Amino acid sequence: MAEARSVDTRERILDAAEHLFMAHGYEGTSMRQITGEAGVNLAAVNYHFGSKESLMQEVFRRRLDWLNEERMRVLNAMEAEAAGKPLKPSQIVDGFFGTLLRMAGDEKRGGVTFLRLLGRTLTEPSEFIRAFLAHEYKVVMDRYKEALFKALPEVPKAEIVWRFHFMLGATSYAIAGTDALRLVTDWQIEEEDSTDRLDRLVPRLMSFLLGGLRSPLPQFSDAVADSK
Amino acid sequence: MAEARSVDTRERILDAAEHLFMAHGYEGTSMRQITGEAGVNLAAVNYHFGSKESLMQEVFRRRLDWLNEERMRVLNAMEAEAAGKPLKPSQIVDGFFGTLLRMAGDEKRGGVTFLRLLGRTLTEPSEFIRAFLAHEYKVVMDRYKEALFKALPEVPKAEIVWRFHFMLGATSYAIAGTDALRLVTDWQIEEEDSTDRLDRLVPRLMSFLLGGLRSPLPQFSDAVADSK
DNA sequence: CTATGATTCATACGTTCGTTTTAATCATAG
DNA sequence: CTATGATTAAAACGAACGTATGAATCATAG
Incomplete structure:
Protein backbone atom coordinates (compact mmCIF):
# COMPACT_ATOMS: atom_id res chain seq x y z
CA MET A 1 0.00 0.00 0.00
CA ALA A 2 1.32 3.39 -0.97
CA GLU A 3 0.27 5.61 1.83
CA ALA A 4 3.16 8.04 1.95
CA ARG A 5 1.63 10.55 -0.39
CA SER A 6 -1.93 10.22 0.79
CA VAL A 7 -1.06 10.86 4.42
CA ASP A 8 0.66 14.04 3.39
CA THR A 9 -2.27 15.07 1.26
CA ARG A 10 -4.80 14.28 3.96
CA GLU A 11 -2.86 16.27 6.51
CA ARG A 12 -2.36 19.20 4.17
CA ILE A 13 -6.07 19.30 3.44
CA LEU A 14 -6.96 19.15 7.13
CA ASP A 15 -4.53 21.95 7.95
CA ALA A 16 -5.83 24.17 5.18
CA ALA A 17 -9.44 23.42 6.05
CA GLU A 18 -8.81 24.13 9.72
CA HIS A 19 -7.28 27.47 8.88
CA LEU A 20 -9.88 28.52 6.33
CA PHE A 21 -12.87 27.36 8.37
CA MET A 22 -11.45 29.41 11.21
CA ALA A 23 -11.03 32.48 9.05
CA HIS A 24 -14.19 32.35 6.92
CA GLY A 25 -16.51 29.79 8.48
CA TYR A 26 -17.81 26.54 7.08
CA GLU A 27 -20.25 27.91 4.55
CA GLY A 28 -17.89 30.71 3.65
CA THR A 29 -15.09 28.37 2.64
CA SER A 30 -15.15 26.60 -0.73
CA MET A 31 -13.53 23.35 -1.68
CA ARG A 32 -11.47 25.23 -4.25
CA GLN A 33 -10.07 27.52 -1.59
CA ILE A 34 -9.15 24.56 0.56
CA THR A 35 -7.49 22.52 -2.16
CA GLY A 36 -5.84 25.67 -3.45
CA GLU A 37 -4.25 26.52 -0.13
CA ALA A 38 -3.33 22.90 0.46
CA GLY A 39 -1.74 22.67 -2.97
CA VAL A 40 -3.65 19.55 -3.93
CA ASN A 41 -6.15 18.66 -6.61
CA LEU A 42 -9.78 19.66 -6.20
CA ALA A 43 -10.94 16.06 -6.25
CA ALA A 44 -8.64 15.09 -3.40
CA VAL A 45 -11.09 16.13 -0.69
CA ASN A 46 -13.87 13.92 -1.97
CA TYR A 47 -11.43 11.12 -2.59
CA HIS A 48 -9.98 11.18 0.92
CA PHE A 49 -12.94 12.36 2.98
CA GLY A 50 -16.01 11.73 0.86
CA SER A 51 -17.63 15.12 1.25
CA LYS A 52 -17.19 18.60 2.65
CA GLU A 53 -19.25 17.69 5.71
CA SER A 54 -17.09 14.67 6.44
CA LEU A 55 -14.01 16.85 6.05
CA MET A 56 -15.34 19.28 8.64
CA GLN A 57 -16.03 16.47 11.05
CA GLU A 58 -12.54 15.07 10.54
CA VAL A 59 -11.03 18.51 11.18
CA PHE A 60 -12.68 18.49 14.59
CA ARG A 61 -12.19 14.86 15.40
CA ARG A 62 -8.46 15.14 14.83
CA ARG A 63 -8.22 17.67 17.69
CA LEU A 64 -11.16 16.88 19.93
CA ASP A 65 -10.32 13.23 20.39
CA TRP A 66 -7.09 14.18 22.08
CA LEU A 67 -8.60 17.09 24.00
CA ASN A 68 -11.44 15.10 25.46
CA GLU A 69 -9.22 12.19 26.37
CA GLU A 70 -6.86 14.60 28.07
CA ARG A 71 -9.74 16.14 29.99
CA MET A 72 -10.81 12.70 31.09
CA ARG A 73 -7.28 11.80 32.13
CA VAL A 74 -6.98 14.98 34.18
CA ASP A 106 0.82 23.21 21.52
CA GLU A 107 1.29 23.78 17.82
CA LYS A 108 1.26 20.02 17.24
CA ARG A 109 -2.34 19.99 18.45
CA GLY A 110 -3.59 22.82 16.30
CA GLY A 111 -2.52 25.75 18.43
CA VAL A 112 -4.54 28.90 18.47
CA THR A 113 -5.98 28.22 15.03
CA PHE A 114 -8.01 25.27 16.15
CA LEU A 115 -9.04 26.99 19.36
CA ARG A 116 -10.40 29.94 17.45
CA LEU A 117 -12.20 27.60 15.10
CA LEU A 118 -13.73 25.77 18.02
CA GLY A 119 -14.73 28.99 19.73
CA ARG A 120 -16.51 30.22 16.68
CA THR A 121 -18.11 26.92 15.83
CA LEU A 122 -19.90 26.54 19.14
CA THR A 123 -22.29 29.22 17.93
CA GLU A 124 -22.23 28.06 14.33
CA PRO A 125 -25.70 27.85 12.88
CA SER A 126 -25.17 24.73 10.78
CA GLU A 127 -27.23 21.99 12.26
CA PHE A 128 -24.99 19.04 11.51
CA ILE A 129 -21.98 20.73 13.10
CA ARG A 130 -23.76 21.48 16.35
CA ALA A 131 -25.14 17.97 16.47
CA PHE A 132 -21.71 16.53 15.84
CA LEU A 133 -20.05 18.67 18.51
CA ALA A 134 -22.78 17.88 21.00
CA HIS A 135 -22.18 14.20 20.46
CA GLU A 136 -18.42 14.54 20.79
CA TYR A 137 -18.71 16.63 23.92
CA LYS A 138 -21.50 14.97 25.82
CA VAL A 139 -19.64 12.32 27.78
CA VAL A 140 -16.89 14.62 28.99
CA MET A 141 -19.28 17.43 29.77
CA ASP A 142 -21.44 15.16 31.89
CA ARG A 143 -18.50 13.99 33.93
CA TYR A 144 -17.38 17.55 34.65
CA LYS A 145 -20.88 18.66 35.52
CA GLU A 146 -21.17 15.80 37.98
CA ALA A 147 -17.88 16.84 39.55
CA LEU A 148 -19.18 20.39 39.94
CA PHE A 149 -22.43 19.18 41.47
CA LYS A 150 -20.39 17.32 44.04
CA ALA A 151 -18.03 20.21 44.64
CA LEU A 152 -20.86 22.69 45.16
CA PRO A 153 -23.61 20.71 46.91
CA GLU A 154 -25.27 23.84 48.27
CA VAL A 155 -25.75 25.34 44.80
CA PRO A 156 -28.84 24.24 42.81
CA LYS A 157 -27.91 22.08 39.85
CA ALA A 158 -29.75 24.34 37.43
CA GLU A 159 -27.59 27.21 38.56
CA ILE A 160 -24.42 25.23 38.01
CA VAL A 161 -25.48 24.22 34.53
CA TRP A 162 -26.20 27.83 33.66
CA ARG A 163 -22.87 28.96 34.99
CA PHE A 164 -21.07 26.22 33.12
CA HIS A 165 -22.80 27.58 30.07
CA PHE A 166 -21.67 31.12 30.85
CA MET A 167 -18.12 29.92 31.36
CA LEU A 168 -18.18 28.24 27.97
CA GLY A 169 -19.21 31.52 26.41
CA ALA A 170 -16.58 33.59 28.12
CA THR A 171 -13.92 31.07 27.15
CA SER A 172 -15.14 30.83 23.59
CA TYR A 173 -14.91 34.59 23.19
CA ALA A 174 -11.59 34.76 24.93
CA ILE A 175 -10.26 32.46 22.26
CA ALA A 176 -12.18 33.35 19.15
CA GLY A 177 -12.02 37.04 19.78
CA THR A 178 -8.34 37.31 20.48
CA ASP A 179 -8.31 39.28 17.27
CA ALA A 180 -11.98 39.26 16.24
CA LEU A 181 -13.16 41.67 18.88
CA ARG A 182 -10.04 43.76 18.81
CA LEU A 183 -11.98 45.88 16.36
CA VAL A 184 -14.81 46.31 18.80
CA THR A 185 -12.82 46.87 21.93
CA ASP A 186 -10.14 48.82 20.10
CA TRP A 187 -7.79 47.60 22.85
CA GLN A 188 -5.47 50.61 23.18
CA ILE A 189 -3.77 48.49 25.78
CA GLU A 190 -0.05 47.90 25.88
CA GLU A 191 0.64 45.33 23.19
CA GLU A 192 1.86 41.95 24.28
CA ASP A 193 3.24 39.46 21.82
CA SER A 194 0.91 36.58 21.13
CA THR A 195 2.63 33.89 23.18
CA ASP A 196 2.88 36.27 26.09
CA ARG A 197 -0.80 37.10 25.69
CA LEU A 198 -1.72 33.45 25.73
CA ASP A 199 0.34 32.81 28.85
CA ARG A 200 -1.47 35.59 30.62
CA LEU A 201 -4.87 34.74 29.22
CA VAL A 202 -5.06 31.51 31.20
CA PRO A 203 -4.84 33.04 34.68
CA ARG A 204 -6.90 36.02 33.58
CA LEU A 205 -9.74 33.91 32.29
CA MET A 206 -9.49 31.42 35.12
CA SER A 207 -9.82 34.16 37.67
CA PHE A 208 -12.88 35.53 35.88
CA LEU A 209 -14.53 32.13 35.52
CA LEU A 210 -14.03 31.22 39.17
CA GLY A 211 -15.34 34.59 40.27
CA GLY A 212 -18.46 34.03 38.24
CA LEU A 213 -18.88 30.43 39.30
CA ARG A 214 -18.65 31.26 43.00
CA SER A 215 -20.67 34.45 42.81
CA PRO A 216 -23.62 34.83 45.22
CA LEU A 217 -26.77 33.18 43.96
CA PRO A 218 -29.18 35.48 42.14
CA GLN A 219 -32.30 36.69 43.88
CA PHE A 220 -35.35 36.25 41.69
CA SER A 221 -37.93 38.97 42.02
CA ASP A 222 -40.71 36.40 42.40
CA ALA A 223 -38.78 34.33 44.92
CA VAL A 224 -41.30 34.86 47.71
CA ALA A 225 -44.56 35.65 45.97
CA ASP A 226 -44.60 32.74 43.56
CA SER A 227 -47.46 33.06 41.11
CA LYS A 228 -47.59 29.51 39.80
CA MET B 1 -45.60 58.71 -3.32
CA ALA B 2 -47.00 55.23 -2.84
CA GLU B 3 -45.16 53.89 0.14
CA ALA B 4 -47.83 51.81 1.78
CA ARG B 5 -46.88 48.61 0.00
CA SER B 6 -43.16 49.15 0.04
CA VAL B 7 -43.01 49.72 3.79
CA ASP B 8 -44.83 46.47 4.34
CA THR B 9 -42.52 44.67 1.97
CA ARG B 10 -39.40 46.14 3.50
CA GLU B 11 -40.50 45.17 6.98
CA ARG B 12 -41.55 41.69 5.91
CA ILE B 13 -38.15 41.14 4.30
CA LEU B 14 -36.32 42.42 7.37
CA ASP B 15 -38.34 40.14 9.65
CA ALA B 16 -37.76 37.10 7.49
CA ALA B 17 -34.06 37.89 7.10
CA GLU B 18 -33.66 38.42 10.84
CA HIS B 19 -35.25 35.08 11.54
CA LEU B 20 -33.38 33.14 8.87
CA PHE B 21 -30.00 34.71 9.55
CA MET B 22 -30.53 33.76 13.17
CA ALA B 23 -31.42 30.19 12.30
CA HIS B 24 -28.94 29.45 9.50
CA GLY B 25 -26.37 32.24 9.48
CA TYR B 26 -25.62 34.80 6.82
CA GLU B 27 -23.90 32.56 4.32
CA GLY B 28 -26.32 29.76 5.03
CA THR B 29 -29.35 31.79 4.10
CA SER B 30 -30.25 32.38 0.46
CA MET B 31 -32.19 35.26 -1.03
CA ARG B 32 -34.80 32.78 -2.21
CA GLN B 33 -35.36 31.53 1.31
CA ILE B 34 -35.78 35.08 2.55
CA THR B 35 -38.18 36.21 -0.15
CA GLY B 36 -40.00 32.91 0.12
CA GLU B 37 -40.62 33.25 3.85
CA ALA B 38 -41.48 36.93 3.47
CA GLY B 39 -43.92 36.11 0.68
CA VAL B 40 -42.43 38.65 -1.70
CA ASN B 41 -40.78 38.50 -5.07
CA LEU B 42 -37.14 37.51 -5.34
CA ALA B 43 -36.16 40.84 -6.84
CA ALA B 44 -37.66 42.79 -3.97
CA VAL B 45 -34.54 42.53 -1.82
CA ASN B 46 -32.28 44.05 -4.42
CA TYR B 47 -34.90 46.65 -5.23
CA HIS B 48 -35.33 47.79 -1.63
CA PHE B 49 -31.89 47.18 -0.17
CA GLY B 50 -29.53 46.94 -3.12
CA SER B 51 -27.75 43.77 -2.09
CA LYS B 52 -27.68 40.94 0.42
CA GLU B 53 -24.92 42.65 2.36
CA SER B 54 -26.90 45.86 2.65
CA LEU B 55 -29.89 43.86 3.79
CA MET B 56 -27.84 42.30 6.56
CA GLN B 57 -26.63 45.71 7.68
CA GLU B 58 -30.16 47.05 7.70
CA VAL B 59 -31.33 44.09 9.78
CA PHE B 60 -28.83 45.10 12.43
CA ARG B 61 -29.21 48.82 12.15
CA ARG B 62 -32.95 48.56 12.71
CA ARG B 63 -32.32 47.10 16.17
CA LEU B 64 -28.91 48.40 17.18
CA ASP B 65 -29.72 52.04 16.68
CA TRP B 66 -32.35 51.86 19.39
CA LEU B 67 -30.29 49.62 21.64
CA ASN B 68 -27.22 51.82 21.59
CA GLU B 69 -29.23 54.98 22.09
CA GLU B 70 -30.95 53.35 25.02
CA ARG B 71 -27.62 52.35 26.49
CA MET B 72 -26.42 55.91 26.13
CA ARG B 73 -29.58 57.27 27.75
CA VAL B 74 -29.21 54.91 30.69
CA ASP B 106 -39.79 43.50 23.85
CA GLU B 107 -41.24 41.83 20.79
CA LYS B 108 -41.49 45.20 19.06
CA ARG B 109 -37.71 45.44 19.20
CA GLY B 110 -36.95 42.04 17.81
CA GLY B 111 -37.32 39.98 20.95
CA VAL B 112 -35.24 36.91 21.45
CA THR B 113 -34.81 36.38 17.73
CA PHE B 114 -32.64 39.43 17.27
CA LEU B 115 -30.75 38.75 20.46
CA ARG B 116 -29.83 35.29 19.29
CA LEU B 117 -28.81 36.67 15.93
CA LEU B 118 -26.63 39.25 17.61
CA GLY B 119 -25.08 36.68 19.91
CA ARG B 120 -24.13 34.47 17.05
CA THR B 121 -22.95 37.24 14.81
CA LEU B 122 -20.35 38.57 17.21
CA THR B 123 -18.29 35.52 16.35
CA GLU B 124 -19.37 35.47 12.72
CA PRO B 125 -16.43 34.97 10.40
CA SER B 126 -17.60 37.30 7.63
CA GLU B 127 -15.32 40.28 7.58
CA PHE B 128 -17.80 42.94 6.56
CA ILE B 129 -20.21 42.02 9.33
CA ARG B 130 -17.59 42.25 12.05
CA ALA B 131 -16.36 45.54 10.67
CA PHE B 132 -19.89 46.89 10.57
CA LEU B 133 -20.69 45.78 14.11
CA ALA B 134 -17.41 47.17 15.40
CA HIS B 135 -18.27 50.53 13.90
CA GLU B 136 -21.79 50.50 15.31
CA TYR B 137 -20.60 49.52 18.75
CA LYS B 138 -17.46 51.55 19.22
CA VAL B 139 -18.82 54.78 20.65
CA VAL B 140 -21.06 53.14 23.22
CA MET B 141 -18.44 50.60 24.19
CA ASP B 142 -15.89 53.31 24.82
CA ARG B 143 -18.21 55.21 27.10
CA TYR B 144 -18.97 52.14 29.17
CA LYS B 145 -15.33 51.18 29.39
CA GLU B 146 -14.50 54.65 30.66
CA ALA B 147 -17.21 54.31 33.28
CA LEU B 148 -15.72 51.00 34.41
CA PHE B 149 -12.23 52.49 34.57
CA LYS B 150 -13.60 55.15 36.88
CA ALA B 151 -15.61 52.72 38.94
CA LEU B 152 -12.64 50.40 39.46
CA PRO B 153 -9.62 52.68 39.71
CA GLU B 154 -7.53 50.10 41.50
CA VAL B 155 -7.92 47.55 38.68
CA PRO B 156 -5.51 47.84 35.73
CA LYS B 157 -7.27 49.00 32.59
CA ALA B 158 -6.03 46.02 30.60
CA GLU B 159 -7.70 43.75 33.10
CA ILE B 160 -10.99 45.60 32.81
CA VAL B 161 -10.93 45.42 29.03
CA TRP B 162 -10.33 41.67 29.19
CA ARG B 163 -13.14 41.17 31.64
CA PHE B 164 -15.48 43.25 29.54
CA HIS B 165 -14.56 40.93 26.73
CA PHE B 166 -15.27 37.86 28.85
CA MET B 167 -18.62 39.33 29.88
CA LEU B 168 -19.54 39.85 26.25
CA GLY B 169 -18.81 36.21 25.59
CA ALA B 170 -20.80 34.90 28.49
CA THR B 171 -23.73 37.09 27.52
CA SER B 172 -23.51 36.15 23.89
CA TYR B 173 -23.67 32.48 24.76
CA ALA B 174 -26.40 33.00 27.28
CA ILE B 175 -28.51 34.39 24.47
CA ALA B 176 -27.44 32.51 21.39
CA GLY B 177 -27.23 29.21 23.16
CA THR B 178 -30.57 29.31 24.87
CA ASP B 179 -31.35 26.43 22.57
CA ALA B 180 -28.08 25.97 20.69
CA LEU B 181 -26.20 24.48 23.58
CA ARG B 182 -29.14 22.61 24.94
CA LEU B 183 -27.83 19.78 22.82
CA VAL B 184 -24.44 19.99 24.42
CA THR B 185 -25.49 20.44 28.00
CA ASP B 186 -28.47 18.13 27.63
CA TRP B 187 -30.05 20.27 30.38
CA GLN B 188 -32.08 17.65 32.24
CA ILE B 189 -33.13 20.58 34.42
CA GLU B 190 -36.69 21.35 35.35
CA GLU B 191 -38.22 22.98 32.28
CA GLU B 192 -39.30 26.58 32.53
CA ASP B 193 -41.40 28.25 29.86
CA SER B 194 -39.42 30.66 27.74
CA THR B 195 -40.63 33.95 29.21
CA ASP B 196 -39.98 32.61 32.67
CA ARG B 197 -36.54 31.50 31.58
CA LEU B 198 -35.78 34.94 30.22
CA ASP B 199 -36.95 36.63 33.44
CA ARG B 200 -34.63 34.44 35.40
CA LEU B 201 -31.77 34.67 32.96
CA VAL B 202 -31.18 38.35 33.69
CA PRO B 203 -30.39 38.00 37.41
CA ARG B 204 -28.59 34.75 36.78
CA LEU B 205 -26.29 36.21 34.19
CA MET B 206 -25.88 39.49 36.06
CA SER B 207 -24.76 37.65 39.14
CA PHE B 208 -22.24 35.67 37.13
CA LEU B 209 -20.89 38.71 35.31
CA LEU B 210 -20.44 40.73 38.49
CA GLY B 211 -18.74 37.83 40.20
CA GLY B 212 -16.30 37.59 37.35
CA LEU B 213 -15.77 41.31 37.09
CA ARG B 214 -14.96 41.69 40.77
CA SER B 215 -12.94 38.51 41.04
CA PRO B 216 -9.45 38.79 42.60
CA LEU B 217 -6.81 39.81 40.10
CA PRO B 218 -4.89 36.95 38.52
CA GLN B 219 -1.36 36.21 39.68
CA PHE B 220 0.97 35.81 36.73
CA SER B 221 3.65 33.21 37.20
CA ASP B 222 6.30 35.64 36.00
CA ALA B 223 5.01 38.46 38.16
CA VAL B 224 8.21 38.73 40.19
CA ALA B 225 10.94 37.39 37.97
CA ASP B 226 10.24 39.43 34.87
CA SER B 227 12.37 38.29 31.98
CA LYS B 228 11.99 41.29 29.70
C1' DC C 1 10.21 -5.59 -15.60
C1' DT C 2 5.65 -5.80 -15.33
C1' DA C 3 1.21 -5.82 -13.21
C1' DT C 4 -1.80 -3.84 -9.78
C1' DG C 5 -3.99 -0.93 -6.87
C1' DA C 6 -3.71 3.61 -4.79
C1' DT C 7 -3.57 8.29 -5.73
C1' DT C 8 -3.60 12.46 -8.54
C1' DC C 9 -5.19 15.03 -12.31
C1' DA C 10 -8.02 17.70 -15.71
C1' DT C 11 -12.49 18.28 -16.76
C1' DA C 12 -17.29 18.37 -16.72
C1' DC C 13 -21.96 17.83 -14.53
C1' DG C 14 -26.09 19.64 -12.54
C1' DT C 15 -27.55 23.04 -8.99
C1' DT C 16 -27.88 26.97 -6.68
C1' DC C 17 -26.23 31.37 -5.82
C1' DG C 18 -26.82 36.82 -5.98
C1' DT C 19 -28.01 39.95 -9.25
C1' DT C 20 -30.10 42.08 -13.41
C1' DT C 21 -33.41 42.95 -16.88
C1' DT C 22 -37.79 43.94 -18.90
C1' DA C 23 -42.49 44.03 -18.57
C1' DA C 24 -46.73 44.14 -15.81
C1' DT C 25 -49.26 46.21 -12.07
C1' DC C 26 -50.35 49.37 -8.65
C1' DA C 27 -51.49 54.00 -6.26
C1' DT C 28 -52.05 58.53 -6.76
C1' DA C 29 -51.70 63.47 -8.75
C1' DG C 30 -53.56 66.49 -12.16
C1' DC D 1 -59.86 59.30 -16.70
C1' DT D 2 -55.33 59.41 -17.73
C1' DA D 3 -50.48 60.04 -17.02
C1' DT D 4 -46.64 59.14 -14.01
C1' DG D 5 -43.62 57.19 -10.99
C1' DA D 6 -43.17 53.59 -7.58
C1' DT D 7 -43.48 48.84 -6.82
C1' DT D 8 -44.01 43.95 -8.01
C1' DA D 9 -43.49 40.11 -11.05
C1' DA D 10 -41.40 36.58 -14.15
C1' DA D 11 -37.49 35.17 -16.27
C1' DA D 12 -32.85 34.86 -17.24
C1' DC D 13 -27.76 35.89 -16.48
C1' DG D 14 -23.01 34.41 -15.51
C1' DA D 15 -20.46 32.75 -11.73
C1' DA D 16 -19.42 29.68 -8.21
C1' DC D 17 -20.68 25.81 -5.68
C1' DG D 18 -20.03 20.53 -4.23
C1' DT D 19 -19.50 16.42 -6.54
C1' DA D 20 -18.51 12.78 -10.04
C1' DT D 21 -15.97 10.70 -13.91
C1' DG D 22 -12.29 8.59 -16.42
C1' DA D 23 -7.68 8.83 -17.75
C1' DA D 24 -2.83 9.61 -16.23
C1' DT D 25 0.64 8.86 -12.83
C1' DC D 26 2.74 6.92 -9.01
C1' DA D 27 4.71 3.31 -5.62
C1' DT D 28 5.26 -1.13 -4.73
C1' DA D 29 4.57 -6.44 -4.91
C1' DG D 30 5.63 -10.43 -7.49
Missing part, protein backbone atom coordinates in the same frame (compact mmCIF):
# COMPACT_ATOMS: atom_id res chain seq x y z
CA LEU A 75 -10.33 14.52 35.89
CA ASN A 76 -9.70 10.87 36.64
CA ALA A 77 -6.32 11.71 38.13
CA MET A 78 -7.78 14.45 40.30
CA GLU A 79 -10.62 12.28 41.53
CA ALA A 80 -8.27 9.41 42.27
CA GLU A 81 -6.12 11.78 44.31
CA ALA A 82 -9.15 13.13 46.18
CA ALA A 83 -10.19 9.59 47.09
CA GLY A 84 -13.94 10.21 47.14
CA LYS A 85 -13.81 13.72 48.57
CA PRO A 86 -15.21 16.53 46.43
CA LEU A 87 -12.77 18.39 44.23
CA LYS A 88 -12.19 22.11 44.54
CA PRO A 89 -14.10 24.15 41.92
CA SER A 90 -10.83 25.69 40.77
CA GLN A 91 -9.49 22.23 40.01
CA ILE A 92 -12.51 21.32 37.94
CA VAL A 93 -12.53 24.58 36.02
CA ASP A 94 -8.85 24.26 35.32
CA GLY A 95 -9.29 20.67 34.20
CA PHE A 96 -11.90 21.60 31.65
CA PHE A 97 -11.01 25.10 30.50
CA GLY A 98 -7.35 25.21 31.41
CA THR A 99 -6.69 22.04 29.45
CA LEU A 100 -8.40 23.61 26.47
CA LEU A 101 -6.43 26.82 26.70
CA ARG A 102 -3.11 25.11 27.18
CA MET A 103 -3.83 23.23 23.97
CA ALA A 104 -3.38 26.55 22.19
CA GLY A 105 0.26 26.58 23.17
CA LEU B 75 -25.54 55.71 31.19
CA ASN B 76 -26.09 59.44 30.90
CA ALA B 77 -28.93 59.29 33.41
CA MET B 78 -26.85 57.29 35.88
CA GLU B 79 -23.87 59.60 35.56
CA ALA B 80 -26.04 62.66 35.95
CA GLU B 81 -27.48 61.16 39.11
CA ALA B 82 -24.04 60.30 40.45
CA ALA B 83 -22.91 63.89 39.89
CA GLY B 84 -19.28 63.15 39.17
CA LYS B 85 -18.87 60.30 41.62
CA PRO B 86 -17.97 56.87 40.16
CA LEU B 87 -20.85 54.54 39.39
CA LYS B 88 -21.17 51.14 40.99
CA PRO B 89 -19.94 48.30 38.76
CA SER B 90 -23.33 46.65 39.05
CA GLN B 91 -24.97 49.74 37.62
CA ILE B 92 -22.64 49.81 34.65
CA VAL B 93 -22.99 46.11 33.93
CA ASP B 94 -26.74 46.36 34.15
CA GLY B 95 -26.78 49.41 31.90
CA PHE B 96 -24.89 47.60 29.19
CA PHE B 97 -25.90 43.97 29.46
CA GLY B 98 -29.19 44.33 31.30
CA THR B 99 -30.47 46.74 28.69
CA LEU B 100 -29.55 44.23 26.02
CA LEU B 101 -31.26 41.35 27.77
CA ARG B 102 -34.41 43.27 28.56
CA MET B 103 -34.66 44.02 24.86
CA ALA B 104 -35.45 40.35 24.41
CA GLY B 105 -38.70 40.80 26.27
